[in-house]
Amino acid sequence: MSDNQATGQAGGERDERRALIDRLTRLQRTIGRFLAHDRSTPLLASSLTMQQLKVVMMLFFRGASSGQHLARGLGTGLGTVTGIVDRLVAQGLVSRREDPTDRRVRLVELTTRGRLLAEELIDAGTANYMRLLGRLDTETLNTLEQVMIKLQAAADSMLTESGRSAAH
Known part of the structure; x- marks a missing residue:
């Protein structure tokens, strides 16, 4: 086999792979749209702002975090995060506590109510997904x-x- 033939085969395989990934992505998007309706229900029922939701989800996945860490994750200043956390504390979704390794730092963590909200958001759509798999x-x-x-x-x-x- 000549070098040109080998290069042509490799290029053809790359093109086939790219086309297959495109088809799989379209299929995933279609299924995602089907499941999005159920997933959006608890999200739309929530009165939280997008920034508040982001903090809740960051805390769910990362655990207790400092305000500085949250600010970096959100791409905002510490003052903005303080206001967001204050409102989440008022709603009973997060609490603040002293960092046992550095008493100057206050950690923010989800309360039981906050964890339940995050789980509800993540698990929304699971019933429809299970029904889909059941077919x-x-x-x-x-x-x-x-x-x-x-x-x-x-x-x-x-x-x-x-x-x-x-x-x-």
Whole structure:
């Protein structure tokens, strides 16, 4: 086989791979739209601002955090975060406590009510997803499980490369 033929095959494989990834992305988007309706219900029922929701979700995934850490995550100043946290405290979704390793730092963490809200937002749509999966035969479900395991491993690898750990 000549170098041109090998290059042509490699280029053709890359094109096929790119087209396959595009098709999979479109399919995922379609399924996502189907599931988004149920997922949006608790979100739309919430009276929280987008910044408040972001803080709740950051705390859910990262655990107790300092105001500085939250400010970096939101891309805002500490004063803005203080106001956001004050409103979340007033709603009973977060609390503040002293950092045991540095008493000068106040940590913000979810209350039970805040954790329940975050779980509700994450779990919304699960019932519809389960009904959707229930329409698939066992062989397809087994294949999907193997694919999902590989996707999770790839996601874990990407998170490790970026210096974060996956929240399971």
